[in-house]
Amino acid sequence: xxxxxQPERAPQRSLDPHLHRYARRTAGMTASQIRALFAVASxxxxxxxxxxxxxxxxxxxxxxxxxxxxxxxxxxxxxxxYGSAQGTVELREQICEVMxxxxxxxxxxxxxxxxxxxxxxxMVTRIFCDPDDVVLAEAPSYVGALTTFASYQAQVVHVAxxxxxLVPAALRAALGSLRAQGRTPKFLYTVPNFHNPxxxxxxxxxxxxxxxxxxxxxxxxxxxxxxxxxxxxxxTYPALRACDPVNVVYLGSFSKTFAPGLRVGWALAPHAVRxxxxxxxxxxxxxxxxxxxxxxxxxxxxxDWKGQIKTYREAYRERRDAMLDALEHYLPGCTWTHxxxxxxxxxxxxxxxxxxxxxxxxxxxxxxxxPGTAFxxxxxxxxxxxxxxxxxxxxxxxxGVRRLAAVLDGETELLATFGSVGPRAVSGPQAPSPDTA
Amino acid sequence: MTERAVxxxxxxxxxxxxxxxxxxxxxSGRRVSAALREAGLVVEEWDADATLVTRLVExxxxxxxxxxxxxxxxxxxxxxxxxxxGVPYVGADPRACRRAWDKPCAKAELAQAGYATPNWIALxxxxxxxxxxxAVLDALITRLGLPLMLxxxxxxxxxxxxxxxxxxxxxxxxxxCLAYGDTVLAERFVDGVEVAITVLEESDGPRALPAVEVDPxxxxxxxxxRYTAGLTTFHAPARLDPGAAAAAGELxxxxxxxxGLRDFSRTDAVITPDGVAHFLEVNxxxxxxETSLLPMAVECAKSDLGSVFAALVERxxxxxxx
Numbered sequence: 001x002x003x004x005x006q007p008e009r010a011p012q013r014s015l016d017p018h019l020h021r022y023a024r025r026t027a028g029m030t031a032s033q034i035r036a037l038f039a040v041a042s043x044x045x046x047x048x049x050x051x052x053x054x055x056x057x058x059x060x061x062x063x064x065x066x067x068x069x070x071x072x073x074x075x076x077x078x079x080x081x082y083g084s085a086q087g088t089v090e091l092r093e094q095i096c097e098v099m100x101x102x103x104x105x106x107x108x109x110x111x112x113x114x115x116x117x118x119x120x121x122x123m124v125t126r127i128f129c130d131p132d133d134v135v136l137a138e139a140p141s142y143v144g145a146l147t148t149f150a151s152y153q154a155q156v157v158h159v160a161x162x163x164x165x166l167v168p169a170a171l172r173a174a175l176g177s178l179r180a181q182g183r184t185p186k187f188l189y190t191v192p193n194f195h196n197p198x199x200x201x202x203x204x205x206x207x208x209x210x211x212x213x214x215x216x217x218x219x220x221x222x223x224x225x226x227x228x229x230x231x232x233x234x235x236t237y238p239a240l241r242a243c244d245p246v247n248v249v250y251l252g253s254f255s256k257t258f259a260p261g262l263r264v265g266w267a268l269a270p271h272a273v274r275x276x277x278x279x280x281x282x283x284x285x286x287x288x289x290x291x292x293x294x295x296x297x298x299x300x301x302x303x304d305w306k307g308q309i310k311t312y313r314e315a316y317r318e319r320r321d322a323m324l325d326a327l328e329h330y331l332p333g334c335t336w337t338h339x340x341x342x343x344x345x346x347x348x349x350x351x352x353x354x355x356x357x358x359x360x361x362x363x364x365x366x367x368x369x370x371p372g373t374a375f376x377x378x379x380x381x382x383x384x385x386x387x388x389x390x391x392x393x394x395x396x397x398x399x400g401v402r403r404l405a406a407v408l409d410g411e412t413e414l415l416a417t418f419g420s421v422g423p424r425a426v427s428g429p430q431a432p433s434p435d436t437a
Numbered sequence: 438m439t440e441r442a443v444x445x446x447x448x449x450x451x452x453x454x455x456x457x458x459x460x461x462x463x464x465s466g467r468r469v470s471a472a473l474r475e476a477g478l479v480v481e482e483w484d485a486d487a488t489l490v491t492r493l494v495e496x497x498x499x500x501x502x503x504x505x506x507x508x509x510x511x512x513x514x515x516x517x518x519x520x521x522x523g524v525p526y527v528g529a530d531p532r533a534c535r536r537a538w539d540k541p542c543a544k545a546e547l548a549q550a551g552y553a554t555p556n557w558i559a560l561x562x563x564x565x566x567x568x569x570x571x572a573v574l575d576a577l578i579t580r581l582g583l584p585l586m587l588x589x590x591x592x593x594x595x596x597x598x599x600x601x602x603x604x605x606x607x608x609x610x611x612x613x614c615l616a617y618g619d620t621v622l623a624e625r626f627v628d629g630v631e632v633a634i635t636v637l638e639e640s641d642g643p644r645a646l647p648a649v650e651v652d653p654x655x656x657x658x659x660x661x662x663r664y665t666a667g668l669t670t671f672h673a674p675a676r677l678d679p680g681a682a683a684a685a686g687e688l689x690x691x692x693x694x695x696x697g698l699r700d701f702s703r704t705d706a707v708i709t710p711d712g713v714a715h716f717l718e719v720n721x722x723x724x725x726x727e728t729s730l731l732p733m734a735v736e737c738a739k740s741d742l743g744s745v746f747a748a749l750v751e752r753x754x755x756x757x758x759x
Contacts, residue, residue: 015728016667031664033596039460043486046455360457360597360616414615417566418608 025131025153034371035431037359041368047400050368052196052343053391054256055315059308067302071294083290085282087113087266091293094300095266099252102228103242106268112277113288117226117253117265121189122148123280124222124249124267128186129154136174136188138166140346140375140384142196142224143431145189149377156377157185163337165202166190168209175217187220187249193237194227194342197375197386201340204237211244226253226265229309231341232317246270254296256343257309262292316343322394323387326401331408336387343390346372348383349408355385358411367403374431446478448750449498451515453484456507457617458594461664465725466504468732469746473502476743478750485509493522500753501526502746503722507592511722512538523758527749529721533697537719540590540622546695547716552688554716555627555707556581559590561620565611574607577623584626587611589618593720595659600626624717629709631658632675633730634689635723636702637745638752643693645686646734648706650675666728673737681712688714700749703731 041048071079086092092108099106114120121144129135131153137145139158149156157178160170171188178185190210192202202210214221223240231237241250253265267277281288299305323345327336336347347369349355356371372384389397450473452466453459470480483492485505493501501524509515513531520531529537537543541559548554558577565573578585587610588598597617599610614621632648650672653662662669677685689704696719703723707715723731725742732742 015669015671019667030661030668033594033660036460036660036664037457039463040455040457043453043455043459043484045486354612357613358616363457364617366455411616413566414562414612417562417570418612419570 025151028150034356034359037363038368038431040363046363046366046368047392047396047403048368049387049389049392049397049400049404050370051391052388054260055312055319055391056259058311058315059259060303063303064299067298068295071291071298075294079291079294081290083287083293085287086278087111087288088290088293088297091264091297091300092266094297095252095268098229098257098300099239099241099250099268102225102236102239104239104250104268105242106245110268110271110274112267112269112274112281113293114265114267114281115285115288116255116260116263117224117251117267118144118148119281119284120251120265120267120277121145121222121224122151123277123284124187124251124269125149125152125154126280127273127276128220134178134183134185136171136185136219137377138190138195138198140197140372140381141189141377142191143370143374145224146375146377149189154186158376158378158380159188161195161198161200163200164206165192165195165200166206166210168206168213171210171213175213175219179217184217185219187222188214189222189224190240191224191227192240193225194230194339195344196227196342197344197370197372198346199337199339199342199344200346201237207238207240208243211240211247215244215247221248222251223248224251226251226256227342229257230313230316230343232313232320233340234310234313235340241268249273257312258296258299258305262296264288264292264296313341316341316390318394319389319392319397320345322397323389323401326398330401330405334408343388345387345389347385347387349385350412351383352415353408353411354382356382358407361410362404362407365403365407367400367407369404370431446499446750446754447496448473448478448480448500448502449493449496450480450482450502450504451485451489451510452482452504453486454505454508454510455485456505456510457592457596458506458508461594461724461726462504462506462510464727465506465729468727468729469502469504469725469742472741472743473746473750474743475741476747478747485515490518490522493519493524498524500524500750502750503528504725506594506722506724507596511593511720512591520758525753525756525758527746527753528700529696529698529702533699534721536696537698537702537721538591540588540718543692543696543719544716547688547692550691550695552691552716553713555586555624557622557624559620559622562615563619570608570611574604574611578604578607581623581625586624586626587614588622588624589614590620590622591618594724595663598659600657627707627709627715629707629715630675630677630681632677632685632706632708632714633723633734634685634704634706635731635734636689636693636698636704637749638693638700639748643690645689646738647674648677648682648685648689649673649730649733649737650677651730663724664726664728669728671730671733673733675708677708678712681708681714684708684712684714688716689719692716692719700752701731701745703734 092111129152160167241248250268370386372381450470452462473480513534517531519526544554585601597614601610631651634648635646652670692704693702703720705717
């Protein structure tokens with residue numbers, strides 16, 4: 001008998017004495033070997049095609065530094081004080097001007113400023129979703145939305161996309177199937193422009209149809225639009241909210257058009273929804289940071305912010321071109337999307353390969369990407385990966401894709417040896433955290 | 438609070454690196470650095486990057502603690518650089534590191550000395566490719582039986598490790614394992630009590646600390662179970678009868694000596710119901726995080742991480758440059 005005969009000599013030790021107290025919604029919050037691999041991506045030796053980090057060197061840092069100093073100097077007593085839970089009036093008015101660029105006519109009273117649009121998404125989910133409620137999301141969908149839905153124990157039903165974005169027939173089919181089960185989704189979550197991660201844009205003729213279908217089935221639309229002003233030819237598309245101010249909650253952000261470190265986003269919602277959003281936001285943060293709101297307001301008032309967006313667009317277009325050229329050259333066996341704006345290319349690898357399983361090999365080869373499974377709630381996406389072109393230089397992007405080709409070669413050789421083995425399960429989060437991307 | 442040592446020794450803790458275990462290494466580095474500061478030493482945390490050699494030359498720390506897991510931290514490469522630069526360091530020399538790092542090599546040394554270790558076969562991908570995977574896998578199962586433990590022949594944190602219970606699980610496990618390295622170590626899975634035994638060298642030689650028993654909630658001590666606080670229950674000391682506990686300690690000290698290790702090591706083993714300790718692997722730079730096993734063993738031995746590593750630093754300084 002090797003087991004203890006005197007258990008009092010062997011104190012049992014759990015490293016988390018609160019384990020029995022956690023809510024069920026924390027079930028997926030575990031360490032993940034996939035997520036741990038992204039720690040290496042922050043090293044300069046690694047070409048990270050993983051994170052969606054805006055190219056901040058394009059910002060006019062000197063004049064921003066002066067602007068921030070002026071905020072402290074002349075507006076410090078309000079900028080460093082608590083503020084309204086809904087956000088400053090000045091910024092909400094300016095946000096309406098920004099949204100007008102995509103055809104939205106809105107009143108500042110219907111805007112709620114949030115700590116990044118991620119918080120807006122969290123608030124929206126909080127006020128609409130009970131556990132086991134169904135939400136619809138594109139297939140694939142933004143990983144940050146999926147983690148939010150999971151944290152509120154909502155069930156995600158994915159709806160297919162093609163090169164023109166969300167497929168109306170697939171939306172009808174999903175709604176029909178749910179109706180047959182006696183279920184109505186709380187909302188459709190969609191990123192219509194330069195989709196994260198798919199890189200595609202919802203075709204204009206489809207927009208009205210999607211809205212009609214949702215109205216017909218009494219499904220709210222959550223329109224998440226962080227990339228809408230980043231069309232490489234300067235093109236914009238009519239926002240869904242511009243066509244339907246009643247049944248659409250619009251989420252916007254300054255993270256991609258200005259700077260993510262400020263954490264300033266917003267929700268535009270019909271009056272009654274906005275009232276609840278403000279109360280929900282108040283319970284979460286009391287108020288969005290007055291300081292960063294003031295900085296954004298001053299920036300919008302004193303800088304050529306439209307010119308800055310143009311500068312960003314040009315930087316991203318050059319990088320997109322470099323990535324598409326490199327993919328053409330190095331990865332002829334793969335297929336990929338051709339984004340007309342935004343940050344991402346969605347790559348599909350040959351059958352049998354598993355992008356999550358080969359991530360360790362990629363890290364060994366000093367290149368990082370996000371496996372496609374991170375963007376599905378149902379473990380699909382094992383043949384896909386998201387490639388970000390927003391931050392590395394064109395030369396680094398080319399080198400990264402060259403390394404990726406070597407990774408695929410190695411994995412293909414393994415498959416030739418052992419045969420197709422199907423997708424493999426790995427627990428825990430599978431996407432990088434923002435600071436390790 | 439630990440009594441502060443009367444020393445202003447300048448110590449560099451190396452953590453991070455470019456291995457798959459970078460995140461764990463950074464956590465280990467932060468933990469041991471804090472412990473050494475608590476013990477009164479002056480500590481800097483350095484990544485193993487392109488600035489490291491210059492830093493070592495310019496700052497000349499009294500000693501280096503290598504908290505790099507995987508790759509260059511454990512295969513002797515970093516230790517070779519430190520020797521080349523004449524910087525004292527805590528831990529095994531490059532030759533011993535290489536012997537411990539290569540799991541099949543370490544198992545062979547222990548087996549040759551008469552210690553139990555699960556039957557194993559180590560094969561590179563090329564062997565499967567050249568001889569035909571199906572035939573080699575069949576032979577593997579015939580030779581070792583099921584269940585099997587597959588792991589990369591080098592590396593830690595259970596990255597790439599898979600328990601294979603059915604023949605049809607084997608190809609997927611091989612592919613998953615070979616994503617981390619070129620050679621797979623297939624081991625007969627031995628059921629028993631999983632323990633980790635820390636060995637510390639003191640003036641009278643190596644001494645085994647009480648074994649720490651690992652009881653993963655999901656049955657497998659994989660990456661998630663290792664680094665999610667609360668998913669695994671630990672027993673320190675392990676729930677072993679005195680004979681089995683002694684056998685575990687003897688095995689760990691033997692591994693430390695046979696492989697020529699120095700200062701400290703951590704041996705992982707399984708204790709079967711008959712009380713036999715089966716050697717799995719030995720680590721020259723074991724984890725030092727909040728969920729790691731060495732700090733638990735140190736605490737169980739009524740000591741603290743800062744005192745232990747401060748003493749090891751003193752040993753390294755006294756030993757001087759190799």
